Amino acid sequence: MNTEILKLLENDARLTPAQIAIMLDMPVEAVNAQIAELEANGTVVGYKTIIDWEKTGIESVSAMIEVKLTPQKDKGFDRVAEKLYNYPEVQSVYLMSGAYDLSVMIEGKTMKEVASFVSQKLSTIDSVISTATHFVLHKYKDKGMVYDLPEIDERGTFN
Amino acid sequence: MIDYSKVLSKTVVETPKSGIRKFFDLMNTMSDVVGLTVGEPDFQTPWHIREAGIESLEKGRTYYTANAGLSELRSEISNYMARRFGISYVPEKEVIVTVGGSEAIDIAFRSLIEPGDEVIVPTPSFVCYAPLARMSGGVPVILETKFENNFKIDPEALKAAITPKTKLLVLPYPNNPTGAIMTKAELEEIAEILRDTNIIVLSDEIYAELTYTGDHCSVASIEGMKERTIVASGFSKAYAMTGWRLGYICAPAPLTEQMLKIHQYGIMSSPTTSQFAAIEALKNGDEDIKMMHDEYNRRRRYIYNGLKSIGIEAFEPEGAFYIFPNIGSFGLSGEEFCSKLLYDYKCAIVPGNAFGAGGEGFARISYAYSIKHITQALERIEAFVKSL
């Protein structure tokens, strides 16, 4: 498997197969084939854009919710996770080691929306023992990208 | 009124400003320019290296170091030279930590050159050699390298340039601006010419970590050459540490002993914070070097192919982070080509003649930029070339 292609795409999903082919000194057909395969087998899960919504002035609220569950057997955790990730407002669901079981990132338009998700959708699930909701106050960095203005190139050039 | 022209050193006054600077100043008067002009990494210094510098400040290590540099740093440099290039230098006697490769070049010249001594300077090359040699009282003898020859030194041409007055040969590989390298076999031929002479080689190996078609070979590792070679190198390019101003010299003790005097009286010691950071770089920076190297390599292929598809002929660079295309076929001089490209298409590259004889008809394009930036610049170059 070509992890170089993955690393390039992870960094910049907008690179075209033709560009990648040149950068890695590979035939473009091979790059196309590999990307198709990586998509088909689920290694490449998808392509998205990282947006700093704060800069648009559009209100949005994100929160990280710690969820404790009653001990489960077999696919118990999976079932709860599936139930949660089907809600479109849920951005991520992680199974965690340590003091709680699931970490759920949720994005809503308002605090009220998030609160109602927790009280009406999350807490009502049978195996949920408790939840702790932490609202995000400001995003500094997400998915490896810093939420700031692009740096001005101030490099000198006398050499 | 004081007449400054009477008080200033004639040698200095007559030294031309760098041709790159001229172009840069021009570019700065315009907006929305996409430039491929800079000669330094676009990466930030890796965080763990910056942290080591910060930690040294937190611990109050704000003193001068030994003139030649922290002994731990000199040991690490010595280890590095052995590990990477198979040359052994005694850290206590054969290594000096300098203010960049720049100071290393300067003190090498100043410790060797007597008035009238000739310094062979292959061109196109980095802009400092001839001016610094002249300021030391030397006479630069230009040895033009050729596109047909992949910008390598031709042994026959070198032989012809040597006279009884030749004191030094500058060996600027991997090369800024051409991206040329010299392989071990090619260096052997140069060594063969020099072995029985008293000519000292100043090997500027600042881009040693950035080669793409094989590992760098230091001329000092070739039989009989260590005793006549001064290696000048530094942290700027390999570790993206330009602003830290740190480099070093490795050379036989009888030479470093004299160079150290110049460094001692002129500089005292190199920046202490930078020296602590550099220790961390040498100890734990191999992966960073590789990461940046691989990224430059991808950009190198990208820009080489990009230019080719536009119809601009270039020598495929093997080192550093520059490409030096031939723009002579468009019926414009290098300066005209670059000025028009700048004024009409807002893309800046550096005319090749800024790097000395042999550079006319070429331009230096740096690929120390993101792929996105390079793509934008290539689009402008393409539009310009199509208009010609």
Ligand SMILES: Cc1ncc(COP(=O)(O)O)c(C=O)c1O
């Ligand atoms: C060939 C060459 N040598 C030496 C230097 C000097 O680098 P520094 O003084 O930052 O080590 C440069 C910088 O551009 C260079 O291109």
